[in-house]
Amino acid sequence: MQIPLSNSAAPNTFRLDELNEPQREAAAHRDGPLLVLAGAGSGKTRVITYRIANLLSCGVPAWNILAVTFTNKAAEQMRLRVAAMTQGRGVGVWISTFHSFCAQLLRVEGPSYGLDRNFTIYDDDDQKKIIRECLKELSLDEKKLSPSMVVSRISREKDQLMDAESYSISASLSQDPNKELLASIYSLYQKKLDRSSALDFGDLILKTVEFLMAHSPLKEKLQERFKYVLVDEYQDTNHAQYVLIKILAAKYKNICVVGDDDQSIYSWRGADIKNILEFEKDYEQVKVVKLEQNYRSTQFILDGAWKLVQHNLKRKDKKLWTARKSQDPIVVRTLANELEEADWIVSKVIESAENRNLAYNDFALFYRTNAQSRVLEDACRANRVPYRVVGTVRFYERAEVKDVLAYIKVVVNPKDNLSFKRMIHTPSRGIGKTTLEAMEKYGADKSLSLYEVIHQEEFLNFLGPKMRGNLAVLKKQMAQWIVQAQTDPVSKLLKQILSDTRILDLMKEEAKIDLEISGRLDNIQELMNATEEFEEKSKNKTASAYLEQVSLIAEYDATKDSNSTVTLMTVHIAKGLEFPVVFVTGLEEGLFPLGESQFDEEELAEERRLAYVAMTRAKDQLYLTASASRKLFGQTRWNLPSRFITEAGLTIPSLITENSFSSYVQEEPSGLFRIGERVCHSGFGFGSIIRKSGSGEEEKVVVQFDDGTWRKLLVKYAGLKKA
Secondary structure, eight states: OOOOOOOSSSSSSGGGGGHHHHHHHHHHSSOOOOOEEEEETTOOOHHHHHHHHHHHHHTTTTGGGEEEEEHHHHHHHHHHHHHHTTTGGGGGSSSHHHHHHHHHHHHHGGGGGGTTTTEEEEEEHHHHHHHHHHHEEEEEEEEEESSHHHHHHHHHHTTOOOOOOOHHHHHHTTTOHHHHHHHHHHHHHHHHHTTEEEEEEEHHHHHHHHHHOHHHHHHHHHHHOOOOEESGGGGGOOOHHHHHHHTTTTTOOOEEEEEOGGGGGGGGTTTOOOHTTHHHHHHHSSSEEEEBBBBSSSSHHHHHHHHHHTSSSSSOOOOOOOOOOOOOOOOOEEEHHHHHHHHHHHHHHHHHHHHHTTOOGGGEEESSSSGGGHHHHHHHTTTTOOOEETTSSSSSSSSHHHHHHHHHHHHOOTHHHHHHHHHTTTSOOOOOOOHEEEEEEEHHHTTOOOOHHHHHHHHTTTTHHHHHHHHHHHHHHOOOOOOHHHSOHHHHHHHHHHHHTTTHHHHHHHTOOHHHHHHHHHHHHHHHHHHHHHHHHHHOOHHHHHHHHTTTTOOOOOGGGOOSSSEEEHHHHHHHEEEEEEEEEOOOOBBBBBBGGGHHHHHHHHHHHHHHHHHEEEEEEEEEEEEEEEEEEEEEEEOOOOOHHHHHHHHOOOGGGOHHHHHHHHOOOOOOOOOOOOEEEEETTEEEEEEEEEOGGEEEEEEEETOOOOEEEHHHHHEEEEE
C-alpha cells in the first residue's frame, strides 16, 4: 500500500522522493512480506533505513521494529542514520547483529528458563582450547584430529539446529564411525560449556530458537513485540537464522528481507543461498523490488561482473547499470610468476597514485587465500609503499589481551573455567600442570567450577602452604573485584585488577631484558584505552556490558581506517567495502576458482559469485592479474588463467608479449616444438607455445590458444601441428 511521505505530527529530516523509484517503492511498502533484491552498490542500507524511518513516520511504534544484520559496523551505521532521519524517535528500534540480538535476549529472558544470566560467550580460540581438552580426555590425537576442524564441524551442526543430544542420536542411528566419534567429542564439549556457564556463537542462536519453540508464551510475546522484522544481507543467513526470523515474523508476516543472491559467498560457514532464492515459496503474496541502479562502479566494471555471474544457472534475474561515465576499461594482465605479478601491481599503484593524485588508501589488493599476501607485502616493503593486511591476528585475539580479559570474564562469571585457567597463570602463582589437573578432576567429580574448588578446604588441604597462601590472596582479591564489578565502570575495575596483580609492573621488568615485551605493554595500555572509549559511548558501563561488546566484534569491525596505506585482504573480507582502485590477483585455475571447486557446479557457482563480489568493490578502475607459475606451500605450480576472465567478456593478453618473459625462460629443451612457435590443435584451435619441458615421449608444452585459454599438453598424445 502507498503511505505518506512524512508525518505532520512528528517532523522528519527525510523524504521518500529523495530515493529513486525502486528504492522508494521498497521503503514505502508497509504490510506484508517484501523481498528487496539489492545489487552491489545499489543503496541497500539507504533503503533499509528509509523504510524504518517511514514506518515510524506512519505511527508504527519503535518498540515494534526489529532490524538484524551481520556486523556491528553495519548495525551502528543503521542506528546513526535512523536517529538522524527521525529526530531521535528511532532510539527504541532494535537494530543489531543476529548474535547480539540473541545474546541480549538470552540475558533478559534466559534466566526464566534456567539459563545463567551471566553466561560467558566463548570465541573461536576459547572453543579450540576446550576441544583440545576433550581430545585429551578421550585419548584422541590432536595431530590427526584438528581442533579447528572439530570446532568448525560442531558450529555447522549448531547452524542446522542440531544440539549435542540430537546429534548423538543421529550418529548412533547412522552407524558411521566418524559421525559417532564427532558425537562423543561434541557431547563432552557441550558438557564443559554447560559446566562453565558458557555459550559459543552457535549456541546464541540455537538456544534462542530452542526457547522460542519450547515456550509458547515467550514466542507469542516476541511475535507481538516485533510486528515488523527487517533482515539485511539475507543471502548470508544460515538455517538457524532462517528459522529464528521465520518464527518471529510468523504472526504478522511483515517481514522485509534485503539481499543479493549474486553475493552469497559464505556457504563454508553455513550460509544457505536457498533462503533468498526460495523466499517467495515461504510467504504468499510477496512484493519483489529490484534495485539495479549502481552508484559505485563504472559501466565497464558492471558489464564485466554481470557477464561473469550470468554463467550461474540458479540466480535471480537482474542487471546493474549506472549513470556514471568512464573511459577506463577493465585491465587484464598476465605475468610470468607471482613475484613479477606483485612487482607489477605495486609499480602500477605508485604510478596511479602519482598520475591520478590518489592516496594509498584508495587502493586495495585482493587475493583468494591468505598465503598469497606475502609476496604482495614484500613488494610493498621493497618499494616503500605503506600497507596494512586485514585479517591477521586482531587486537582482542592477542595473548596478553586475552590474559587480562580472562580476569574480567571470571569476575563477571566465576563459573568460567576456561578463563579461570588462563587467569591463574598470569602472573605465575606456582600452580603447575599436575595441580591444575587435580583441581579439574576434583571439580568434575563434585560438579564444581574451578573457582568453587579453590574454596573447598578438603581440596586445599592437599596443597603446600605457599600455594595455599597464593590462592588465599587471589580469593580475597576476587571477592573484592566481584563486588566492585557490580557498581564501578569497567575501566576502574581493570585498573584495580592490574594494580592488585602487578601484571604491568612485572611486564615492565621483563621489557628491560626482552624488547618484544614492550609491544605487549602497549597492547595492555590500548586495552585500558578501549574500556574508556567504551564508557564514553555506552550508557551501560559495566564489565558485563563491555564483555558483551568485545565478544561480538566482527573481523573487519576490529580494524582501523587509515589514510596512508594500501589495503591487502582476502576477497571474503572485502565484501561490503569499496575502493577507487582494485586489483584482483591470482586469477588462475585451481586458485580462483579454488582447488577442486572447478569440478563441482555448486562450488564453482560460489567461486564465481566471489569473483563478482571482488570486481564490484571497484569504483573507478579494476585490474585483474594472473601468473603463469606460482609458488605456494613450497611447490611451484603451472596454472591456466581463470575461466572467470573470459566469462567476464575479457581477453587474456598473451604472456609471450611480456618483456619480463624473456628473462623468465631459461634453457629451452630440445624436442619437436620450440617456445614461441605457432601450433594448431583439432579441438582448441590456433595458439602459441609459451613453455615446454621434457623431451622424447615425455615432452610437454604449455600452449596459449587464441581464445585466451592455456593448456598443458603431452606432445605424444596432443595431436599438435605446426601452424
